Amino acid sequence: MSTPHVVVVMGVAGTGKTTIGPLLAAGLGVPYAEGDDFHPAANIAKMSAGVPLDDSDRWPWLDAIGQWAHGRAGLGGVVSSSALKRVYRDRLRAEAPGAVFLHLTGDRALIEKRMAERKGHFMPTALLDSQFATLQPLQEDEAGVSVDVSGTPEEITERAVAALRRLDN
């Protein structure tokens, strides 16, 4: 039997990280952690005040996520983190070298539609534009898989489990 994966679910806002992450974790029989819960108090204060985070704010947050992932090494786990830039993923891997990435991809119109239907959240179109502009997809040398987010959460999760299984072969 192969070692359980520690999976970082990545992708632009609204792509379904928080929706798919727990379903994937349940499917794999491992714990899920929500990346947003790892922000230090200073980041929460900034975000509450509507001030965008810069990269210097992100490093301690990414380190905390990476430490959780490292703690699950050999045991398996799923954690969400948009991880849009390669340097963010490098930072996560510095803590958790064995982590694999699940990139949830989808066309912009679909994600925009889902975001518009999301209750209790407001996401201006410009923010989604900037997410797509920032996104650096997984590169050849990065362990991970990309899965399209059309269909139901259950279908996406099945696709993700199958893609992750293929990583072992």
Ligand SMILES: Nc1ncnc2c1ncn2[C@@H]1O[C@H](COP(=O)(O)OP(=O)(O)OP(=O)(O)O)[C@@H](O)[C@H]1O
């Ligand atoms: N497969 C799906 N079919 C229909 N709606 C979906 C699907 N996946 C997610 N959604 C809905 O789309 C919205 C965005 O999903 P979700 O919050 O999981 O994205 P996210 O990647 O965690 O976003 P953020 O980066 O803002 O945290 C939610 O309202 C969610 O219920």
Ligand SMILES: [Mg+2]
């Ligand atoms: Mg989320």
